[in-house]
Each structure stands twice: as structure tokens, then as C-alpha cells.
Amino acid sequence: MDNSKKKTVEPSEEGGKPAAGFNRKEIFDVLSSMLSELLDMKKESFSEDTMIFEELPLDSLQLYELVVDLEEKFSIRIPDEAIEKIQSVGDVVDMIANAEK
């Protein structure tokens, strides 16, 4: 990752990676890898405009797998109310970028 300078703006005291230290591209990259593995689809199948529930065969358990893995990866907390607002892959990127650590 090439934005190590940016990351020092908000160093995490516990040594976890602050979600704010990731830019949209990095978040999207991790997210599309996770979706790819979870759904057994090519990484290139996803864009920020992909509609999660209409276009992807994601069931509710898989949705929570994604949420739990994203929380772990970015050291963030994703409340249920935030999940309910998700529609597109881009919404998930926003949710992670704005999530509470």
C-alpha cells in the first residue's frame, strides 16, 4: 500500500488499522476480493454500481459473513442500522469509510 504517509494522520493507539487510513480504492479492492471468494465469482464482476441484493446471489448469512469479515479486516464496527441502508457495492465502501473504529 502506497499511502503510508496518509495513514500517519490518524495513528491507531491499539495498533489496529484505522478504516479512515484506507482510501476508497483500497476499500473497494478488499471488498471485491471478499465478495469474489464468498460468491465464487470473478473480482472483475463487481463495480461500485453493482446492486448487492438485486444483482448478486448473496443470502442473509453471506451478508453477515461479509460484515463480520469487514469488521475484522478494517477494525471497525458495523451496526445493524448501517447494514439496512446498503444497496450498492459503493454504499458498502461508504459505510466502511465512515464506520466507527
Next chain:
Amino acid sequence: MDAVEKDFAESLLHIFDNVLLTEEMALSKGYFSDLSIAELHTLNAIGPYEARTMTETANILGITIGTLTVAVDRLVKKKYVERQRDTKDRRIVRISLTRQGKLAYRMHSKFHRVLVKRIMDPLSEEERKILTRTITEIDSFVEEQYKKYSSGEQYKKIVRDDTEV
């Protein structure tokens, strides 16, 4: 008891039984069929984030450490919970949810949210306020009765007996 009170009593008991039965059915048909309702409530008490001590968790559930230890042993074996020793004080054991445990927690809280949404959606703002106030009063009253009768340890027994009614 007049007719209104009688209806109320019947409905209250029905709700009580049916919520438990539905929860149990949903559980047995779902992804986490190896979990009981009592075990799910233990996962809820531990919560998805910071590791908790056994004492904290036992207090939340209103059960003794002994009872909790047995429950946690089972949940560790089923890979829903893990134990860690505190790095500073090795005598303290902390428990937290595994990935699988967090998934069960999330799915279960979804069940509760859907239930609440279905009940609340057709109601007006005013009706919601009244319902919430009334339910809170019923909750406090039942809690008081429970405390009178139980010494905490009976939590699991009560859960089990209710499902048999």
C-alpha cells in the same frame, strides 16, 4: 377477571409461548441448528466485540459462574466461543465470540429486529409510544416477580420449562 382482562391474559401468554417456539423453530431449521435458545442468549450476553470476563457475562445472564462455565465449555466445543487468559493477570479468563459465534449473534439479532419491525410498522407514532411504555411496564413487573422467586441459578430451568408448556 372481565372479558378484556381475560383476552389480555390469553394474548400475553400466547405471545410468550409463540415467540419462544418461533425462535426455536427458526433456529432448528436454520444455519445454527446445533444451538439452543439458552446458548444463543449466552452468545448475546458475550456480545460481538470486546472480550468479557466470566463474572460480567454471568451477571448479565443472571446465572452463577458455575452454570456459565458449563455453558461456555459446550460453546467452546461447538466453536462458537473462545477463551483467552488476560495478558496482564493470568488468573482472569476472558471469553469472546468466534467468527461463527458472531454470525449466529447477527442472525439472531436480525430475527428480533424483523419481529419488532413487523409489530411497529402498522402503528402510528403515538401508538408506538404507548406500546413501548406499556411493554416496558410489563417487563419491569415480570422482572420483579422473577427476582422474588429465583436465585439467579434458575434462569436456564425457567427457559426450559416455558418451552414445555
